[in-house]
Every structure is written in structure tokens, then in C-alpha cells.
Amino acid sequence: MAEMQRHKTEILDGITKGVVWETQWEKFQQVLGQLIGIFSLTEDPAHTLMWSHYASQHYGIVVEFDKNHHWFNQKIVPADEFRHLVQVTYTQNPFPRTWKQLNGADVLYTKNAEWNYEREWRIIRPLKDGTEVSPGKFCFDVPASAVRSIIFGVRTTSTLDKEIRTAIAGNSDLAHVCFKRAKLVAGGKIEVVDAP
Secondary structure (H helix, E strand, O other): OHHHHHHHHHHHHHHHHHHHHHHHHHHHHHHHHHHEEEEEEEOOOOOHHHHHHHOHHHOOEEEEEOOOOHHHEOOOOOOOOOOEOEEOEEEOOOOOOOHHHOOHHHHHHEEEHHHHHHOEEEEEEEHHHOEEEEOOEEEOOOOHHHEEEEEEOOOOOHHHHHHHHHHHHOOHHHOOOEEEEEEEEHHHEEEEEEOO
């Protein structure tokens, strides 16, 4: 009985610590969300699910950036975990279970393995470096010279296509930008081709 009672105490203690940790972890994430902004990018402009999830069911567009542009590497010091492109790591159970396991880079650049199809890269910047465009919403200016192309979705309307082309034609800083189109091919796959 004493052994069973000891085991019961350990289990209850573990459950209590788990509940406390989950509460602390949620608060930590909320605070982090009020301090930093995450600019998420993919290395795969032809992934069907990415178009479905992030480009309005293929009606939207994708902006292709030059990853070698200096804007994507603005570290202040060599050990800076912000202001530069970092590839996301995908793992099972990515979140720490205790404060001792907490590692800044892991928290910022790790996601659950089920998201690995995204092939995500991130730039994380302090929100104070951005411009608050409405309460709680911040924007960061990406230089026009960092934009390489606009990829129209399979379902992008001719109205949106024309509107974007007109806006780009009216901005001499974007004269270098080319246009591409996502196209459905065999097996429901997407192929990105040049668009006149």
C-alpha cells in the first residue's frame, strides 16, 4: 500500500507540474507574441497545400524574394538570433517541458514535424523595429530591390492580375520584377512557369 501511495503521489505531482507548465508556457508565448514579429517564407513556390492554405485557395499570389539580398541578413552581432533568415527545424514534440529545456533558437525556429511540407524559413524581428499600422499589427518595409517576381495562382482573376501588373508598372523601383504563373499539371501538382 505504501508503494502504491508513493506512486500515486508522484503521478499527481507530475500532473500538477504539467498543468502549471502549460499555463506558464501559454503566458510565455503571449508575451513573446507582443515583442516579436515572424516573417515566414517557403522555399517551395509550387506546393499545392501552401497555395491552398496561404494564397486564398490558389486565387492569391506569391511574392518571390532574393534570399541573398542584404535585407535578409541584418544581424547586429554574430550571435544575433533575429534579423536574418533561419531555416525552421521540424521535430516530434518540439516544445520544451521545463524551463531548463528552454532554448531561444529552438523556441523561435522549431515546429512540429507534421508541418515539414512547408519548408519554412523565418526572419524574426522585434516589433519595435516595425511600424504599427493598426493596434497590435506591425509591418516591416521590405525593399523593392529584394523582390524578384510575382507568381499568380492557378485561380488568380484577370482583374487581380491586371491590378498587380499596373501597380508594378507604376513603380520604377519594381521595374526588374518579372511575372510567373502557377499551373496545374498531371496528378494535381503545381508547376511555376514564366508569364508574359
